Amino acid sequence: MSLKKYSEMVGLKIIYDDSYDLEEFLKRIADNPVEPYRCFECYTMRLNRAAQRAAENGFKEFTTTLTVSIYQDHNLIRDIGEEVAKKHRVSFVYFDFRDGYRQGHNKAREMGLYMQQYCGCVYSERDRFIDMKPEKIVRKY
Ligand code: SF4
Numbered sequence: 001m002s003l004k005k006y007s008e009m010v011g012l013k014i015i016y017d018d019s020y021d022l023e024e025f026l027k028r029i030a031d032n033p034v035e036p037y038r039c040f041e042c043y044t045m046r047l048n049r050a051a052q053r054a055a056e057n058g059f060k061e062f063t064t065t066l067t068v069s070i071y072q073d074h075n076l077i078r079d080i081g082e083e084v085a086k087k088h089r090v091s092f093v094y095f096d097f098r099d100g101y102r103q104g105h106n107k108a109r110e111m112g113l114y115m116q117q118y119c120g121c122v123y124s125e126r127d128r129f130i131d132m133k134p135e136k137i138v139r140k141y
Pocket of ligand 1: 038039042043120
C-alpha cells in the first residue's frame, strides 16, 4: 500500500483501517451502480468510517485525501463529510488541494510509489477500458 510505504519513508504516524466492506458497497449500489449515485454511497461509507475512527481515537477533526483529486466531486464530499461529522460529533475539515494534484503525482513518481490507474472500485476499473455510453459499449483497447 502506497500510503504505508510513504509513511515509513517520511516518518509519519498513521492509524490504519484498511478494511474494505465490498459486500456492503455492492449491496448499496446493486440497483444503480452508476455515477454519481455509486460515488455518493462510496463517499458516505469512507467518510463515515474516517469520522468514526477520528471520534474513537479522540480527534476533534478529520478530513480526506479525496480532496486532492481533480476527478472527485468536491461539493458532494464536503456535504457528506459535514453530515457524517455531525453523527460522530467531530468536525469535517474541507480544503481544496487540487492545485497540488500534478505536483503530488510527480512527487509520488519520484519516490517510486505505486499510482493506481483507476479510482478504486471494480466499476471504475472496468470504466478504464470501456466507454459505457448506453447506446454503444466501445472497447478502448
Ligand atoms: S471508487 Fe471512485 S468511482 Fe468508484 S464509487 Fe468510489 S468514488 Fe466513485
